[in-house]
Amino acid sequence: MINNPITQLEQLTITSAAKSFLKETAKWAKFLSIMGFILIGLMLVFAIFSTTIFELAAQMQPNIPKGLGATMTATYLVLSVVYFFPVYYLLQFSMKMKKALATKSDETLTKSFEMLKSHYKFIGVFTIITLSLYALLFVAAAFGAL
Template sequence: MDNFEEIEPVSPQEDEVEALWVSEDVRSYLYEAAKWTKFLSIVGFVFAGMTAIGAFGAGAVLNSVSAVSPNNPLMKVGAAGLTIIYLLFAIFQFYPSFLLYKFSAATNQAVLFGDQESLSVAMGKIKSFFKFWGIITIIFIAFYAIMIIFMAVVGVAVAGR
């Protein structure tokens, strides 16, 4: 018969876990980045607010456009449609600004107080920010590719008549 021995799994010691060391240069870069991201987030909040306020003025804009040009294609969208479009733009401006603001606040906390948990939160927020813009970029590239293919097909169809 085989002799089976019970072997305990080897777990790493707490002091054996490698930690990321943040130098003073990196701390100063993070601190400066936090200042700029806070500025950019505040500007983004202002523009998102202005866009949201503009969304509720869509009815007035459509009334003026209809008085000048009653056959304008913008009239087919309607005031509610234009309001929804502007509100979507406001959300697309607000969300990345919010992520930048959260990154800025967590980075300041991490740099000023040496808080590792805040640095983790900050890196998570900046990851989400770049993921958001990456997805938006992929959507726009796909849209442009579809439009180019569509225009090529329309061009061939029109040329074949």
């Protein structure tokens, strides 16, 4: 009988050392997700007050564009929404991993890894988009400088 790799993976067991590592990883993931939500909250507070702040600054300094406050509000609102998803996935990973280790549930363990995959996939796609925008700006700047 030929060993099917999928069948071999289904027999995977978590050692006590691996369980300890996963438990500690879940704790750090929870800490980082809580910090992420705090930063999202701060971005939202800044978004709310940025219009007022930049309008006052424009009154004091004539070289500050008048629409900058609205632009900053929109920017921080968009960044808050974008940043929410990887932080949420990280929190879900943490909570589901802790539950999976406590209940020894394979289904919950699978869901926790699904959340971790979603977190890293989001971060990866966002990184690709960011690098692409940087490359586009670099090319535009190079042609603009000619």
